[in-house]
Amino acid sequence: xxxxxxxxxxxxxxxxxxxxxxxxxxxxxxxxxxxxxxxxxxxxxxxxxxxxxxxxxxxxxxxxxxxxxxxxxxxxxxxxxxxxxxxxxxxxxxxxxxxxxxxxxxxxxxxxxxxxxxxxxxxxxxxxxxxxxxxxxxxxxxxxxxxxxxxxxxxxxxxxxxxxxxxxxxxxxxxxxxxxxxxxxxxxxxxxxxxxxxxxxxxxxxxxxxxxxxxxxxxxxxxxxxxxxxxxxxxxxxxxxxxxxxxxxxxxxxxxxxxxxxxxxxxxxxxxxxxxxxxxxxxxxxxxxxxxxxxxxxxxxxxxxxxxxxxxxxxxxxxxxxxxxxxxxxxxxxxxxxxxxxxxxxxxxxxxxxxxxxx
Numbered sequence: 001x002x003x004x005x006x007x008x009x010x011x012x013x014x015x016x017x018x019x020x021x022x023x024x025x026x027x028x029x030x031x032x033x034x035x036x037x038x039x040x041x042x043x044x045x046x047x048x049x050x051x052x053x054x055x056x057x058x059x060x061x062x063x064x065x066x067x068x069x070x071x072x073x074x075x076x077x078x079x080x081x082x083x084x085x086x087x088x089x090x091x092x093x094x095x096x097x098x099x100x101x102x103x104x105x106x107x108x109x110x111x112x113x114x115x116x117x118x119x120x121x122x123x124x125x126x127x128x129x130x131x132x133x134x135x136x137x138x139x140x141x142x143x144x145x146x147x148x149x150x151x152x153x154x155x156x157x158x159x160x161x162x163x164x165x166x167x168x169x170x171x172x173x174x175x176x177x178x179x180x181x182x183x184x185x186x187x188x189x190x191x192x193x194x195x196x197x198x199x200x201x202x203x204x205x206x207x208x209x210x211x212x213x214x215x216x217x218x219x220x221x222x223x224x225x226x227x228x229x230x231x232x233x234x235x236x237x238x239x240x241x242x243x244x245x246x247x248x249x250x251x252x253x254x255x256x257x258x259x260x261x262x263x264x265x266x267x268x269x270x271x272x273x274x275x276x277x278x279x280x281x282x283x284x285x286x287x288x289x290x291x292x293x294x295x296x297x298x299x300x301x302x303x304x305x306x307x308x309x310x311x312x313x314x315x316x317x318x319x320x321x322x323x324x325x326x327x328x329x330x331x332x333x334x335x336x337x338x339x340x341x342x343x344x345x346x347x348x349x350x351x352x353x354x355x356x357x358x359x
Contacts, residue, residue: 022240023047023048023049024048024049024087024088024240025048025049025051025085025086025087025088026043026048026049026050026051026086026087026088026089026090026236027050027051027052027053027082027083027086027088027089027090028040028043028050028051028052028053028089028090028092029052029053029054029073029089029090029091029092029093029116030053030054030091030092030093030094031050031052031053031054031058031061031066031068031092032052032054032056032058032060032061032068033054033092033093034189034193034194034195034196034225035092035131035186035189035225035228035229036052036054036090036092036093037058037060037061037193038191038225038226038228038229039090039092039229039232039233040052040061040064040066041064041229042226042229042230042233043090043233044064044066046233050066050067051066051067051068051069051082051086052066052067052068052069053068053069053071053073053079053082053093054068054069054070054071054093055070055071055072055093056070057070069081069082072108072112073093073108073111073112073113073115073116074107074108074111074112074115075115076115076118076119079112079115079116079118079119080115080118080119080122080123082119083116083119083120083122083123083125084123085123086123086125087125087126087127088125088126088127088128088129088236088239088240089116089120089125089127089128089129090129090131090232090236091113091116091128091129091130091131091171092131093108093112094108094109094112094131094164095108095109095160095163096160096196097158097160097304098158098160098304098308098310098311099158099296099303099304099305099308100159101159102159102163105159105160105162105163106159106163106166108163109160109163109164109166109167110163110164110166110167110170112167113130113167113170113171114167114170116128117170117171117174117179120174120179121178121179124178125179126178126179126180126240127179127180127181127236127239127240128171128174128179128180128181128182129181129182129184129232129235129236129239130167130168130171130181130182130183130184131184131186131232132164132167132168132171132183132184132185132249133160133161133164133185133186133187134185134186134187134221134251134319134321135160135161135164136152136161136164136165136168136185137150137151137152137153137165138153138157138161138313138314138319139153139155140153140155140157140313141317142218142317142318142319143317143318143319143320143321144219144318144320145257145320145321145322146251146320146321146322147251147321147322147324147325148248148249148250148251148325152165152169157308157309157310157313158308158310161310168183168249171183172247172248172249175246175247180239180240180243180246180247181239181246181247182235182238182239182245182246182247182248182249182250182330183248183249183250184228184231184232184235184249184250184252184326185249185250185251185252185321186223186228186231186252186253187220187221187222187223187251187252187253187319187321188220188221188222188223188253189223189224189225189228190222190223190224190225190341190345191224191225191226191341191344191345192225192344192345192347192348193225193348194225194348198267198345198348198349198352199352201264201267201268202267202268202271202273202349202352202353205268205273205276206273209306210264210276211276211278211279211280212261212276212277212278212279212280212315213279213280213281213282213285213312213315213316214279214281214282214285214315214316214317215279215282215316216259216261216279217259218259218260218261218315218316218317218318218319219257219258219259219260219318219320220257220258220260220263220318220319220320221251221253221254221257221258221319221320221321222253222254222257222258222263222338223252223253223254224254224334224336224338224341226335226336226341226344227252227254227334227335227336227341228252230333230334230335231252231326231332234330234331234332234333235250235326235330235332237330238329238330238331239330242330244329244330245329245330248325248329250323250325250326250329250330250332251321251322251323251325251326252323252326252332253320253321253323254334254338255323256338257318257320258338260315261276264276266342267349270342270346270349271349271350271352271353272353273353282312282313282316282317285307285311285312285315285316286309286312286313288307288312289305289307289308289309289310289311289312290309292305292306292307292308293305293308293309
């Protein structure tokens with residue numbers, strides 16, 4: 001259910017297209033996931049027709065009455081068929097994570113994106129909005145109010161950002177008069193229905209395994225999920241009327257960065273839990289990550305290592321990004337403040353605060 005305030009804002013998400021309302025046929029890959037579902041909901045609220053391409057079956061999509069096409073992004077023919085009759089595709093689907101085989105990340109994140117691009121060509125899709133990540137430009141160093149001028153690194157600490165960077169470059173290179181493309185880089189998406197970031201934090205804190213990494217002074221940009229979804233709709237609307245943002249990548253997050261560990265402790269407090277007090281140095285975490293990676297690789301252990309060099313750098317370093325370009329080029333504006341987002345998140349935190357909610 002949407003609040004009256006959200007309904008009002010959603011009706012203003014898209015700039016007026018040539019003085020009249022324009023209903024489009026949109027396809028959302030990964031529309032049953034955390035961010036994808038919010039994009040689907042906002043598209044429907046704005047009056048658009050929505051189709052979803054996804055791997056599994058989602059009751060949440062059934063409840064919305066959305067047509068779904070089940071398939072694998074690595075299947076070019078199925079991807080192309082799903083794009084028939086589509087005006088704009090929101091390519092959100094990807095394999096996340098910090099550990100796994102290169103072939104899987106490359107196949108789904110990179111080759112899968114290339115299949116989406118090829119399908120757009122074959123089916124005359126006009127606009128492609130790609131969900132990327134700031135990790136595509138992560139070079140292991142601190143980023144403070146960084147802009148899109150950051151280059152892609154030449155060395156990678158894990159396969160996810162590498163595969164996403166290759167995909168983003170393909171999306172931006174595909175931009176032309178027939179297919180307008182844009183890449184959005186939301187940083188640390190959080191909010192209601194999150195099934196990854198916040199639940200894992202709460203679980204680790206409850207088990208006593210959560211440690212502060214570094215000196216606790218690092219600042220990061222955060223992105224409230226409904227604001228990220230809105231950015232996708234705003235970007236699409238801009239592509240339909242202007243070339244100002246075409247073929248470019250944009251950071252998407254809240255305007256003000258936060259101290260990472262203060263933010264984590266605020267979430268724990270809202271769950272009725274104690275703040276993080278124990279810590280390890282960044283150097284220790286990095287060395288531990290290197291040892292864990294070696295052990296997992298040599299012994300072929302299941303699951304993700306408890307620490308990796310990438311995770312150590314993310315937890316100890318500062319990563320904040322300017323959204324000035326998105327605000328200027330396609331009028332990015334959030335639906336909700338951080339305080340409103342935390343209020344909307346509270347029911348989830350109340351549920352996670354119960355020990356039985358641990359997964």
